[in-house]
Amino acid sequence: MSAILEVQNVTRRFTGLIAVNDVSFALQPKQILGVIGPNGAGKTTLISLISGTLPPSSGDILFEGTSMAGVPAYRRARLGIGRTFQIMRPFPGLSVLDNVAVGALFGHGGGDAKLAKAREQARAQLDFVGLGKNVDQRADELGGPGRKRLELAKALAMQPKVLLCDEVMAGLNHVEIDEVIDVIRKVRDEGISILVIEHVIKAIKSLSDRLLVLHHGEKIADGEPEAVLSNPAVVEAYLGKRRA
Amino acid sequence: MDLLAQILLNGILLGGLYAVMALGLALVWGVLNIVNLAHGSFIMLGAYVSWHLYTYLHIDPFLGLPITAVVMFGVGYALQRGLLNLIVRAPMFNTLLITFGIDVVLTYLAQMAFSADFRTINPSYAGNSIQLGVVVLPLARLLAFGVAIVLTVGMWLFLLHTRLGRAIRATAQNLVAARLYGVEPRHLYAMTFGIGIALAGAAGGLYGTVSQINPYIGGALTAKSFAIGIIGGLDNPLGVIVGGLALGIVESLAVLYIGATFADVASFSVLVLVLIVRPSGLLGRTA
Amino acid sequence: MTALRTALILIALAVLAAVPWFGSDVLVQFGINMLLLAVLAQGWNIIGGYTGYASFGNSVFYGLGSYGVGIAMVQWELPFAVGLVFGVVLSVVFAVLLGIPVLRLRGHYFAIATLALALVMAAIVSNVKLAGQNIGLVLPPLNNDVLFYESALGLLVVATLTIFWLSRSRFGFGLIAIRENEEGAAVMGVNTTLYKVLAFALSGVFSALAGGIHAYWVTFIDPESAFDISLNVKMIIMAVFGGPGTVLGPIVGAFSLSAISEFLSSEVTNIAGLFFGLVVVAAVVLMPRGLADVVRRFRKTGWRYFAENIRANRL
Numbered sequence: 150m151s152a153i154l155e156v157q158n159v160t161r162r163f164t165g166l167i168a169v170n171d172v173s174f175a176l177q178p179k180q181i182l183g184v185i186g187p188n189g190a191g192k193t194t195l196i197s198l199i200s201g202t203l204p205p206s207s208g209d210i211l212f213e214g215t216s217m218a219g220v221p222a223y224r225r226a227r228l229g230i231g232r233t234f235q236i237m238r239p240f241p242g243l244s245v246l247d248n249v250a251v252g253a254l255f256g257h258g259g260g261d262a263k264l265a266k267a268r269e270q271a272r273a274q275l276d277f278v279g280l281g282k283n284v285d286q287r288a289d290e291l292g293g294p295g296r297k298r299l300e301l302a303k304a305l306a307m308q309p310k311v312l313l314c315d316e317v318m319a320g321l322n323h324v325e326i327d328e329v330i331d332v333i334r335k336v337r338d339e340g341i342s343i344l345v346i347e348h349v350i351k352a353i354k355s356l357s358d359r360l361l362v363l364h365h366g367e368k369i370a371d372g373e374p375e376a377v378l379s380n381p382a383v384v385e386a387y388l389g390k391r392r393a
Numbered sequence: 394m395d396l397l398a399q400i401l402l403n404g405i406l407l408g409g410l411y412a413v414m415a416l417g418l419a420l421v422w423g424v425l426n427i428v429n430l431a432h433g434s435f436i437m438l439g440a441y442v443s444w445h446l447y448t449y450l451h452i453d454p455f456l457g458l459p460i461t462a463v464v465m466f467g468v469g470y471a472l473q474r475g476l477l478n479l480i481v482r483a484p485m486f487n488t489l490l491i492t493f494g495i496d497v498v499l500t501y502l503a504q505m506a507f508s509a510d511f512r513t514i515n516p517s518y519a520g521n522s523i524q525l526g527v528v529v530l531p532l533a534r535l536l537a538f539g540v541a542i543v544l545t546v547g548m549w550l551f552l553l554h555t556r557l558g559r560a561i562r563a564t565a566q567n568l569v570a571a572r573l574y575g576v577e578p579r580h581l582y583a584m585t586f587g588i589g590i591a592l593a594g595a596a597g598g599l600y601g602t603v604s605q606i607n608p609y610i611g612g613a614l615t616a617k618s619f620a621i622g623i624i625g626g627l628d629n630p631l632g633v634i635v636g637g638l639a640l641g642i643v644e645s646l647a648v649l650y651i652g653a654t655f656a657d658v659a660s661f662s663v664l665v666l667v668l669i670v671r672p673s674g675l676l677g678r679t680a
Numbered sequence: 681m682t683a684l685r686t687a688l689i690l691i692a693l694a695v696l697a698a699v700p701w702f703g704s705d706v707l708v709q710f711g712i713n714m715l716l717l718a719v720l721a722q723g724w725n726i727i728g729g730y731t732g733y734a735s736f737g738n739s740v741f742y743g744l745g746s747y748g749v750g751i752a753m754v755q756w757e758l759p760f761a762v763g764l765v766f767g768v769v770l771s772v773v774f775a776v777l778l779g780i781p782v783l784r785l786r787g788h789y790f791a792i793a794t795l796a797l798a799l800v801m802a803a804i805v806s807n808v809k810l811a812g813q814n815i816g817l818v819l820p821p822l823n824n825d826v827l828f829y830e831s832a833l834g835l836l837v838v839a840t841l842t843i844f845w846l847s848r849s850r851f852g853f854g855l856i857a858i859r860e861n862e863e864g865a866a867v868m869g870v871n872t873t874l875y876k877v878l879a880f881a882l883s884g885v886f887s888a889l890a891g892g893i894h895a896y897w898v899t900f901i902d903p904e905s906a907f908d909i910s911l912n913v914k915m916i917i918m919a920v921f922g923g924p925g926t927v928l929g930p931i932v933g934a935f936s937l938s939a940i941s942e943f944l945s946s947e948v949t950n951i952a953g954l955f956f957g958l959v960v961v962a963a964v965v966l967m968p969r970g971l972a973d974v975v976r977r978f979r980k981t982g983w984r985y986f987a988e989n990i991r992a993n994r995l
Contacts, residue, residue: 200867226869234867240860251857254850255869262850307869428788476961483968483993485788486734490920491964493913497957505951579995612909616799619792658803661796668793669781 151214153178153342154199154230154311159208161194168194170366171208176311176342181333183357183374184346187387191366192346193235196313199344200232201225212311229257231309233300235316235346239288245299246271246284249306256307274302278332294325301332312336314345318352326352354378362386395527400645402528408641409538410599412545412634414614415621417592420548423627424561424585427477427488431496433615435590438499439465439597440514440606441507447514454514454602455536461598462591469590474583481582496611503608514601537599542634544595549630561585620664623672639663689928696833700826708825712897714938715832716890720915721922721930722839723886728916729924730846731879732859733783736912737794738887740801741771743907745888746895750817751810753896764892771888775881783876795912802907816902819895828897835893836931839886844927855879859925921963923972932971965990 152175161169169191176182184192197203199210201222210217217225231252240248249271250264275281278298283291291299297317304312314333318326330352337343347353353360353374360377362370364386370377377383418432429435442461446452452460472495480487521532552558560576564585576584600606600614617640625636640660647659700708720742728734748767752758758766782793806814846852854875857865866872895901922933940959944952966986967974977985 202863202867221871222866223869223871226867232867234864240857240864242860243856247853251853251865251870252868254853257869264848264850264853267850303868428791476965478995479965479990480968480993481995483964486920487964487968487993489734489788489791490917491961493917494957494960494964497960498954501951501954501957505954582995616795620796623789623792655803655807658800658807661800661803664796665782665793665800668785668789668796672785672789 152176152211153213154344155211156195156199157209157211159195159198159205159210161191161198161203162206168366169198169205172363172366172368173208174361174368174371176344178342179337179340180358181337181343181345181356183353183360184344184363185348185350185353185360186363189365190363192363193315194366195363196232196315196344196346199313200230223255226307226309227255227257229308229310230313231256231304231307231311232313233297233304233315233317235319239291239296239299239303241287241289243288244284245275245280245286245288245291248288248299249274249302252303252306257309271302271306274306277305277335278302279328293320297321297329298332305336309341312341312343314343316346316348318347318349330356350378396649399528400649401642402530403534404642404645405638406530406534406538406641407645408638409541409634410534410596410603410637411617411621411641412637413541413592413596413599415618415625415633415637416545416548416630417589417596418615418618419622419625419627419630419633420561420592421586421589422622424564425481425582426485427481427586428485428492429589430489430492430615431499431611432492432593432618433611433613434496434499434503435465435469435593435611436597436600436614436618437503437606437608437611438468439594440601440610441503441512441597442594443598443601444512444514444606447516453516454598455516455540458540458595458598462595465594465597466587466591468594470583470587472590473586474579477586478579478582496615500608500611507608509607509609511605511607512601513605514598516602519602531603533602537603540595540599541637544592545630545634548592552630557584561588617660620660623664624667693837697830700829705825708829710938710942712825712829712832714935715829715836716894717914717918717938718931718934719832719836719839719886719890720911721918721934722836722843723883723890724915725843725919725924725930726846726855726883726886727879728883729919729926729930730843730852730859731855731876733876733880734791734916735794735880735883736791736916737796737798738883738915739798739907739909739911740774740794741884741887742891742894742911743801743805743903744770744774744884745891746901746906747805747811747817748888749892749895750812750819750901753819754812754817755810760892760896763896764889767888767892768885771884772881775884776877779877779880780873783873783880795909798907798909798912802903802909805907806903811903814903816900819899819901821899822896825897828893831893832890835886835889840927840931842882842886847927851875851878856925917960920970921960923970926970926972929970929972936971968993 154176156172156174159169159172160167172195184195186192194203198205201217201220212225212228212230240251246268250267253267253270272284275284278301280295280298280302283295288299301317318329321329326349333343333345333356345353345356357374359372360374361368362377362383369386370380370383414436418429421427421429439461442464443454443457446457446460447454480491519533523530523532523535552562560581564581621633621636621640624639625632625634643659643663644656647656651659699711720738724735724738745767748770749760749763752763752766753760778797782790782797785793805811811817854865854870857868857870858872858875862872891906895906918933918937919930920933921937922931923929941952941956944955966989968989974985981988
């Protein structure tokens with residue numbers, strides 16, 4: 150079974166800082182891969198590298214076997230790489246419905262040219278994530294949890310093959326977290342491979358098929374969630390950081 | 394060769410004056426995020442204030458600069474406190490529009506108050522010049538250059554070493570942090586804008602000694618100030634000196650080698666190039 | 681779009697079209713100017729209102745359109761229509777070549793870059809022999825104000841219909857997404873560079889056509905008037921005053937500001953310009969989102985609308 154997404158020896162440098170250092174891993178089709186690590190470990194940078202917002206300093210990223218070197222963000226989106234943003238980026242002046250409609254208009258395969266059809270698809274996605282009642286609100290009127298769901302709906306409207314989720318559970322209570330876990334599982338059942346960055350360890354433990362741990366931009370563990378979480382190096386990364 | 398040296402020197406002297414013109418604009422833009430399309434009109438007003446001081450009170454334009462500066466400071470402070478503070482948090486585009494409106498108002502007020510006649514400030518020593526080897530230094534321009542450098546360096550020191558200056562710089566970064574310096578934001582904004590306009594007024598006073606003034610010079614001076622600010626970079630007052638000198642020299646050379654009509658083409662082409670290649674300016678921090 | 685609104689618009693259109701038959705010559709001339717300014721405002725609306733890139737250089741396209749007609753008719757003795765096409769071609773080429781580097785800039789840097797381009801173009805054209813250099817060109821006269829009036833009106837209708845199409849098309853949505861959040865738009869599949877350049881070129885097309893019509897109407901062009909910088913501020917103020925990013929806003933802005941300006945200069949000549957400036961200042965403070973927004977919100981909030989605007993934006 151060939152991986153749908155392969156990250157090969159990817160490094161990203163900023164002046165005076167190496168954010169991601171020689172990281173390699175593979176995401177299998179219909180797999181949920183969790184990525185954890187202390188703050189500043191390079192997780193969001195990694196997602197930006199995969200989605201195309203940032204170019205790598207070295208290394209390559211393969212999507213469905215094809216190299217993404219030099220492929221701009223918008224084209225990766227149309228090929229099927231979708232992402233949500235940790236610092237949410239709605240289109241503030243547009244309604245919730247139209248926010249998602251943009252995804253339907255421009256997503257996978259170039260999207261659909263008809264606005265009416267795009268709005269229909271948007272409605273379906275919003276129902277899927279549980280925002281069916283908020284379709285006509287202005288996007289900037291939604292509260293925190295609502296915005297997280299909107300981010301998801303926007304990414305889903307693009308009909309991605311791979312979904313990159315950046316901290317969709319931050320700031321949610323137990324009940325809301327369980328709801329999000331349900332939604333993500335449903336997304337995977339639709340055939341989408343998912344990479345989830347999270348801080349909430351309990352949630353990601355039950356959600357992920359595999360777990361990846363980043364620390365100071367390097368991969369320090371990759372495997373079954375149970376095994377990874379009891380790995381002494383991983384424990385030290387979290388505790389050691391607190392001591393320092 | 395002698396001609397080249399003279400032209401370069403002219404360019405440098407001109408550049409000093411240009412730097413002062415742009416200094417106020419850069420301060421207000423860099424700190425308050427206010428893009429002041431009326432900047433040139435404030436220079437024009439400063440020139441008229443100096444002219445009135447000279448013509449009716451017989452105060453030497455160079456010695457009277459502090460008075461002009463204080464008057465213009467008052468104008469700027471009042472304008473910011475009374476009007477501009479009302480739209481500070483609106484999209485930046487709105488400051489462009491409102492300052493355009495202010496520019497129109499100032500130009501018409503000046504036209505009504507001072508008529509459209511050309512005026513100059515001509516102290517008796519203005520025609521003198523100093524001979525320095527092969528080059529001739531017109532005294533008025535030399536004095537203007539000197540004052541310009543003093544003002545610019547003074548501005549730099551003020552921002553770096555005084556409490557108010559540091560508060561102003563802090564405001565550019567973070568309004569909350571500025572509060573920690575114990576200065577009330579509305580007052581601080583008004584002070585900053587006041588200083589910016591005072592500088593524009595002083596530049597106007599200097600400008601009046603080397604060139605003619607009328608109510609309509611504002612537009613061209615605004616354009617020049619923008620060019621200088623951007624070329625030099627808005628982060629650093631010294632960048633304005635670099636920008637001013639660069640523009641002064643480019644213009645003087647262009648007049649010599651290509652012709653006077655191309656002077657403007659040259660300076661604005663440089664502006665476009667800088668914007669495309671290095672938007673933060675020659676001396677600015679890269680984004 | 682309710683049936684009532686459509687009916688009202690059609691009636692207004694019919695009235696406008698009929699003006700040359702019941703209005704005075706002066707009114708027709710005022711009308712031509714007003715209509716062309718409205719076209720410029722709508723053109724700006726595409727790049728500034730919908731895409732969020734406030735161009736201060738659309739006067740370049742206006743000038744290129746003027747000179748396209750001028751050069752074609754005077755130097756090459758081609759018909760007016762060919763001249764218009766020539767002007768449009770020049771504008772599109774300019775928009776693409778210079779748009780690509782300049783559209784990489786954001787916010788006020790973009791505004792200043794376009795302003796600088798406008799200044800450079802004015803200076804360059806005044807040195808080009810084919811364009812008559814500083815002296816300008818004199819076009820063959822055509823004494824038919826009615827024809828020019830209806831052409832200007834027709835152009836405005838086309839421009840407005842284009843914007844109407846824009847507001848409900850995939851392209852338009854892409855532009856709006858760019859305006860609201862450019863990085864977010866890119867990540868969702870919008871080819872931002874292509875769309876920005878297209879929007880810039882499209883706004884240039886309308887500005888060029890307006891310039892071409894104006895040139896033939898006044899039968900004389902020179903660099904200073906064709907590349908008049910103040911046109912930029914006029915079209916922006918009209919679009920913003922009326923409501924940027926809306927279909928009818930710029931038209932409302934252009935019509936109302938032209939009327940105010942005309943009224944002031946006939947009644948209070950001396951201080952007309954002064955009042956205009958004061959109106960602009962007051963408008964930015966009290967109604968920063970334009971007339972369209974006032975109309976929409978006034979019903980709900982009444983006079984408090986203005987106070988709320990100030991409270992939201994003050995330090």
